[in-house]
Amino acid sequence: MKPSDQISPLCGAVIVVSLLRKVFQHVLDSPNQATGFWDSHYKLLKLMSTYGELLKSTCTMRALYSDPLTLNFHLTFCALEVSLYEAAINKCEQEGLSPLISAESKKQILVSALKIASTLRTTWVTQKPLVCHET
Numbered sequence: 448m449k450p451s452d453q454i455s456p457l458c459g460a461v462i463v464v465s466l467l468r469k470v471f472q473h474v475l476d477s478p479n480q481a482t483g484f485w486d487s488h489y490k491l492l493k494l495m496s497t498y499g500e501l502l503k504s505t506c507t508m509r510a511l512y513s514d515p516l517t518l519n520f521h522l523t524f525c526a527l528e529v530s531l532y533e534a535a536i537n538k539c540e541q542e543g544l545s546p547l548i549s550a551e552s553k554k555q556i557l558v559s560a561l562k563i564a565s566t567l568r569t570t571w572v573t574q575k576p577l578v579c580h581e582t
Contacts, residue, residue, distance in 0.1 A: 453504045456516040462498050463520040463527070469494070470527045474534045484538055491531060499524065511570055518570060525566075528559040 454462075473491055477484055502524060510517040532552040539549040 456514050459502050459505050460520045463523050470531050477534045525559045525563045529556050532556045
């Protein structure tokens with residue numbers, strides 16, 4: 448991807464808000480959804496993957512340190528991944544499916560949680576001197 452192909456932080460935020468609405472609706476509907484859950488789940492996973500690649504070019508470490516909007520939509524995107532995979536785990540339990548089926552979702556939750564934790568840790572380390580001097 449060329450630098451000219453990067454999206455703006457505002458565009459990234461709009462994309463994440465759009466995904467947020469879709470994921471939350473999916474999560475809210477999942478307990479009552481007798482059919483079609485897995486179709487919509489995998490459709491959302493594909494959409495998240497597509498937009499995740501697009502957002503990745505904007506979420507450089509430098510941008511995460513210097514732009515609060517980029518940091519916000521990056522963390523929100525990771526949290527949406529956690530919510531989406533949690534819905535899959537809950538649906539597996541609700542339907543009595545094998546724990547092996549939910550193993551991949553558990554693995555992906557861990558990956559997303561580690562992304563959040565490492566982003567917060569590295570951002571805090573660089574911002575801590577600024578925060579401590581302002582108080």
